Amino acid sequence: MNGISKTLSCARYELILRIVSDRRSINPREDAVNIEPTRRQFVLGSATLLAQLGLARSAIAQVLKPGSIQAYPERPVRIVVPFTPGGSPDTITRVVSAGLSSEFGQPIVIENRPGAGSTIGTTMVAKSAPDGYTLVATTAMTFAAATYANLSYDPVADFAGVAQLALSPGALVISPEKGIRTLGELIVQARAKPGVLNYASAGPGSFSHVFTARLLGAAGVEMTHVPVRGAPEAMTEVMTGRIEIVYSPLTTVMSSIRSGKLIALGVGSSKRSALLPSVPTTVEAGVPGSSLDNGVGLWAPKNTPRGIVQRLNAAIYKLVESDAVKTKLESIGGEPWRMIPEEMDAHTAHEFADLKQLVARLGITPQ
Numbered sequence: 001m002n003g004i005s006k007t008l009s010c011a012r013y014e015l016i017l018r019i020v021s022d023r024r025s026i027n028p029r030e031d032a033v034n035i036e037p038t039r040r041q042f043v044l045g046s047a048t049l050l051a052q053l054g055l056a057r058s059a060i061a062q063v064l065k066p067g068s069i070q071a072y073p074e075r076p077v078r079i080v081v082p083f084t085p086g087g088s089p090d091t092i093t094r095v096v097s098a099g100l101s102s103e104f105g106q107p108i109v110i111e112n113r114p115g116a117g118s119t120i121g122t123t124m125v126a127k128s129a130p131d132g133y134t135l136v137a138t139t140a141m142t143f144a145a146a147t148y149a150n151l152s153y154d155p156v157a158d159f160a161g162v163a164q165l166a167l168s169p170g171a172l173v174i175s176p177e178k179g180i181r182t183l184g185e186l187i188v189q190a191r192a193k194p195g196v197l198n199y200a201s202a203g204p205g206s207f208s209h210v211f212t213a214r215l216l217g218a219a220g221v222e223m224t225h226v227p228v229r230g231a232p233e234a235m236t237e238v239m240t241g242r243i244e245i246v247y248s249p250l251t252t253v254m255s256s257i258r259s260g261k262l263i264a265l266g267v268g269s270s271k272r273s274a275l276l277p278s279v280p281t282t283v284e285a286g287v288p289g290s291s292l293d294n295g296v297g298l299w300a301p302k303n304t305p306r307g308i309v310q311r312l313n314a315a316i317y318k319l320v321e322s323d324a325v326k327t328k329l330e331s332i333g334g335e336p337w338r339m340i341p342e343e344m345d346a347h348t349a350h351e352f353a354d355l356k357q358l359v360a361r362l363g364i365t366p367q
Contacts, residue, residue: 082121161344250333
């Protein structure tokens with residue numbers, strides 16, 4: 001007999017004694033000396049207890065039955081990152097997923113599926129079963145949808161927001177070999193040579209593409225867009241001087257800025273970054289209306305049980321607000337950006353509507 005069976009047997013015997021005692025308090029003529037239950041009393045008490053235990057076991061089984069929300073996750077969870085390894089979505093997702101794996105007691109598997117401006121991996125998740133076991137972590141959920149034609153998914157209709165893993169500020173960077181030290185100097189050169197200077201991005205529809213096009217439009221200058229496979233590849237092109245600038249998340253570019261291989265011309269978020277306190281925002285550098293906040297978000301396929309979405313949201317924010325994970329995120333440029341699922345869904349819908357208007361205004365032709 002195992003420990004659980006022994007415990008249940010003891011509890012059953014104690015309850016039978018209580019049932020018998022209760023009966024004697026009602027009928028004092030019963031023998032008060034012999035406190036051991038008779039065989040008939042034992043059978044009646046056992047029947048009462050088994051009925052009570054049956055109800056309890058039924059309730060527990062409902063709560064912990066396979067596939068229930070309380071039992072989630074019961075197997076490894078896959079998070080698809082639709083970009084190459086080493087970029088902001090990949091780095092931040094790996095920091096959070098390591099803690100999430102410990103919290104849930106199940107492996108969290110990161111799968112990089114880059115290509116077509118993040119739409120290949122995102123499409124795969126949109127078509128996955130809505131059971132909470134396949135998710136997507138991206139910075140381009142709405143950006144790609146606003147800049148690609150004929151996609152098989154809609155960021156609002158086909159996805160449920162889970163959580164913002166972190167706000168991911170970035171910087172517009174250039175090689176020191178170009179002799180440009182400020183955003184103002186870049187704009188002067190671009191205005192003098194329309195379309196001659198180039199800017200890289202992690203692909204059409206990526207945040208780096210939309211942000212830079214928006215910045216150049218606000219500054220009234222023209223540069224040529226050169227999409228590459230991912231953020232690390234874009235940085236390489238800029239460091240070698242083949243391409244003039246790229247807007248890159250601080251998670252990817254900080255080490256190159258610190259080593260002097262790249263110069264930060266401006267931070268693209270609405271406020272300065274604690275990692276680069278001396279670098280102005282692009283608005284402060286002289287381009288009004290150019291700031292744009294963006295984060296690494298986590299989404300599930302639409303119709304994923306709301307309880308699972310909420311369970312993931314609570315577990316993620318428990319982690320990212322802990323000192324250990326918060327410190328790790330801050331060290332790579334990630335900043336807290338808390339949203340409950342309902343807020344994230346509303347944010348996605350609002351951002352998508354705004355971006356479609358922005359893309360049309362900038363003259364970006366959907367791919």
